[in-house]
Amino acid sequence: MKKLLFTISVLATIFTAKAQENQGVTLTVIIENVLNNDGHILSALHNEKSFMKSDGLIMKKDKSEKGKLTLIFENVLPGEYAISALHDANDNQRMDFQANGMPIENYAMSNNPMLMGPPNF
Template sequence: MKALYLATTLALATAGSGIAWAQNAAAATTPAPDASLTVTFEQIEMPEGQILLSLYDNEAAHDAGGKPVRAAMAKVEGKTVSVVFEGLAPGRYAIKAFHDVDGDGKMKTNPFGMPLEPFAFSNNAKPVGGPARWEAASFDVPVGASETRIAIQ
């Protein structure tokens, strides 16, 4: 009787782990949900140059000048310009951008480090003693398509 109980218990345990393994294997092969984000810059005063932007997915990188998860450049030819990021993981993001009016790929600053070219942050967050912080600039990107609008200052 004891041997039958042990054999039945092992058989059930093995069958159960086989089911769990099959579920885990299915989950491993199922692609993660994708998100896309359209970023539209508005109120562009000078229809020339390009918008350079960086997309961050964490506070440490955003606030400490770390590496963005994505970066893009969009040629300016009017009062608005859009950039689309595909294949993002749903989550929290923040954007830093500037209007490179002269097209040299660098933000022009005065001798004190103050920007001389228009710039902006997601949520239209305002700079306070430096670039806007993650807390003010971050926003959620859900599964599927989403959009954010940013006014270039």
């Protein structure tokens, strides 16, 4: 059974029709249902090229806070993005897996996919 004990809500929409070419916007993301204060929440903003293949375009490490955690991504240029988050409870900077390949630590992806295997962008 997949562990997905927190969800992501995007509160700001990336829209900059009148923005200058190199000027970005602030993207606010709310992570709900964080179960405890252990470790950190590792999150990343991805485009299609980086999603599930490399580090995110913008990466964050925030202290885990039980309940709700607000993430702020600054200067995000117009485009389509996905957000990934991992509750790194043991602070080893990576996702831990069971012997059968199932994740041990909680995680979430934007669009809240409930699939077997890795999500699509």
